[in-house]
Amino acid sequence: MTNLFKSRYAILLGFIIYFLLFSLLIRSILFISSSQHSEFTFFEVLRFYTVGLFFDLGTALVLTALYSAYLLIIPERFYHQKWNRIFTFLIFLFFLVITLFSFFAELTFWQEFESRFNFIAVDYLIYTYEVIHNINESYPLPLLIAGMLIIASVITYIFYRLKLFENSFDSRTPRKPRIVISSSLIILAILFATFIKNSAAEHGNNRYVNELSKAGIYSFFAAFKNNELNYHDFYSLIGNDSAFKIVRNQLNEKGTTFKGINSIYREIKGTAAPYKPNVILITVESLSADFLAHYGNTERLTPTLDSIADNSIFFSDMYATGTRTVRGMEALTLAIPPTPGSSIVRRMDNENLFTVGHVFKDKGYVNTFFYGGDGYFDNMNHFFGSNGYNIVDRGRKLLNETYAGTRTLIQDKDVTFENAWGICDGDIFNVVIKDADTKYKQHRLFNNFIMTTSNHRPYTFPDHKINMPVGSREAAVRYTDYAIGNFLNQIKTKPWFDNTVVIIVADHCASSAGKNEIDISKYQIPCMILNLKNQPKMNISKMTSQIDLFPTLWSLLGWNYTSEFYGKDVLADTYEPRVFLGTYQKLVYLKGDSLVLLSPQRKVDTYLYNKAKNEQKPFKLPLRTVNEGIANYQTAFDLFTDGKLRLK
Template sequence: MITLFSFFAELTFWQEFESRFNFIAVDYLIYTYEVINNINESYPLPLLISGMLLLAIGITYTFYKLNIFKNSFNSNITFSRRLLISSILISSAVLFSLFVKNSWAESGNNRYANELSKAGIYSFFAAFKNNELNYTDFYKLINDKEAFALVKEELTETGTIFSKGLSIRREITNTNQTYKPNVIMITVESLSADFLEHYGNNQNLTPNLDTLANHSVFFSNMYATGTRTVRGMEALTLSIPPTPGSSIVRRMDNEHLFTVGHVFKQQGYTNTFFYGGDGYFDNMNHFFGNNGYNIVDRGRKLLNETYDGTRTLIKDNDVTFENAWGICDEDIFNVVIKDADKKYKENKLFNNFIMTTSNHRPYTFPNHKIDLPVGTREAAVRYTDYAIGNFINKIKTKPWFKNTVIIIVADHCASSAGKNEIDISKYQIPCMILNLPNTAKMNISKMTSQIDLFPTLWSLLGWKYTSSFYGKNVLDESYKPRVVLGTYQKLVYMKGDSLVILSPQKKVDTYLYNKTKNEQIKTSFPVTLTNQAIANYQTAFEIFKNGSLKQ
């Protein structure tokens, strides 16, 4: 029964993540409430379990009829020989776990082939063992001084004054007029760029978002840094490349960091993180609550929980629809509106980070909202678009709307697997800034990263601030298009069409990327480019580990 369960579980895991069991499967064991309910709502568990039970009984009966059990239990093999055979089998398993690395299977450029060459259960325990990777142990290194010098050179823009030493901390000056509007950022779950008509979709899934994009500062060529929500949160709060292993949101010693929220707090804002589910999941409450944000979520009170900010639980009377992942998008937006009304009456500037949940399996949402049936990804995207359009229409009547900027950005794409080891097209996301004061609509077609969002916004608002961010103002004349992205092991730096992939065992691969054909052609680059890639990740890992990312 255990063997059959793991077999079918791996099939459904592949369907969702296009991968053998990996660190996501390990992580999800911790959050049993959300995951079990999500599985129960997504799959016919009674039928699946009954089917596995019948299969197990059938196999057991077949073994019985073939006398396999009888031959085994009536065997005359001596105890010493049984002990020898058992010792060999157990020793083999121990030796494999100690010395055979799961990454040995990753020898090709096709990620599907690499994943298929692994064993599912072995992959699970390998992921459990290696949930975090030490950059300095597993990746190509250059001299620290050279690494920081390269990053500083790349981050230099108009009005930048760097601190001395192995640091990227700097003062950003600005000669433009200063504005301080409220900021509401809607981070949309799994919103791939190719769901929007702007990127060629003809299913009419996002009529509201497509209309809004036409009247916004639209980042039409932006890329997410990773493939999970916590990676998007990391990029949008820390503006840092995705270092190997789990997101910093989920790591130890991630309190009091130099975040986007810290800059807003310095400017007199109140920061709030809104989440329709339980923020205990993926360590979100701990991260936001100890990095300058108040928390509003649909969770449970935990004993001895402590945050620098406050935590408010969403009440039952604020909920019209809820599934395993949390309340529907309309409900969380209504909670945000109530909070904004309150902040406005108290004359408080607010910066809100909203994380949506409706565009997540099992793709369920309130009935009679859209003309697509519940239960598919396309329907969930359409509902999320409807909820955002409804939210914008509601807040237009509010007295605080005139002085409020709305950001709509995805956390990551709906899927990341493709024909290449790293499929760049599966990282492209939409991003737009609405209602920006004294700024005409524009389409920023230059290649940009999630980490560039807030440095660009603050430049448009005329802010002067201290920065420890890897993001840049993409409108500055010194900006040269580049993105940072990856998986929990593969680290990617792309500048123009030049692609560098860093992997464990200090491996460096270089390609030319043809976006039109979505092709990667193996080639060689000057060491200056590969060193630039190494410098970004090496320094990002270093400033987190040595504590200089702290405030």
């Protein structure tokens, strides 16, 4: 029997042991962090450590598979030469640094998203400029790099002291044992990569346990592989005719006339006297409901927003459709449930869709998307520019982009503060005011979509604006609230203000992680409409979705318009409260207290949701409710992928 620690496999085996030990350390750190948010039973702890070890070992075998093959095929006469020693040492250092960086990235990613690597991490690889600068501004990067190099040096020294390099290079490992060892390792790696899906780590409803059971690197490649999900291949289905019949019945409000079959295309007649104000939509980065005093916060982070909520049309029980900015943009422009995989904002063939901007353009408005960063990030410029919006952003340069809308770069003279994600909220609001002044002089109605950036890591903003130091989420929220208040005070003096409606809504919450697989409370966001003529302040306490915002506004404005939206007028007598929530794979339909959770492998779970206790208890719901959830997601996927959401 070959002693692996005295064979040419000594370095490989040592690397696997190192990887398992560090993975155990990272899992333990994440466990301690998660213990502040969720309780764990003994068996849950035992499960995620056991399952985690299995995933870590499989990942280690996959990482070392090519080196296993190399050890098999390189002849003895070459293996002992100096060039192989140098080559092996460089490969060892490379994988050592890469895995150490991965472990560090897992800790920072968990701090932000309380999750193992997912599609977000894959997306971030594309936008290296923003991500690298964000990391540099959020963490002492030189110290971290130095720390990783020191750790790598220590591990290398330990390998040296244990004589793993010496044993490997001085050994004589015959061909037959090499065939057995390498073949076994490679076959196990192939079997693991082929048959073990990342979702195999997910059992039960405690999301933290599921995430802790996974391995970070394996989760990353699983996310990369499954960036797009075909609803028909992975999710529960009902008949196409039945699905559209269910959705049309839900959307059939007073004054609605449907056109065609297996479609939601319809004409909606307004019931109030119509008027056309300018519209400024402020989409606030990561503004969870629980930052506001209205939802129980006692830190006085949002005095402006709390005051507005008391004197506006306030949607006090609204929910975001997803956990990323592009999901919020998707909901606020397309009024569609989240389809599995990436947001439509980031997908191919997302041009000339029937958007909120199309309705405004049809009424004579100029649509503009304002972003303090580079709109190339997350495909935002292409999406908005290809769907009826002009663009004003802080791009690094004008690209040869092929969309219809014009693009204007924010100039240095208009910038007082900037970080990795863009200019501060105060600066972007000043740019909006200048643009509105110009539009007013040109006698043009405007519909503005503003995306803020200050409430994003690294949480930095201009000095002397608030009495909190930079660097924390709470301080960033307080600054954004200050900037919104200052913006409103400025525009109240403008001649166009009396005919301008301002909407404030979050794109998503600051955190989506919780004890449940999808924690409903982590999707609740504030939304308010102010300065709407002849409309008294109102607290809309019905459960509503982001996708309902503009259909409700247009109803208040008395508009007639054509629609391909899933959003509804929540003030209508026939409105039945329901929301749509999703991650990249999990899709939720919540109607009242009935919760339907759709997952890949055509899995359907149903629960009763107790909002007061934030509890989800397994419960067999009526088939009608389950089919409503399936019908909405199935038809939304079909309409987009079949190109039926395009302008008629």
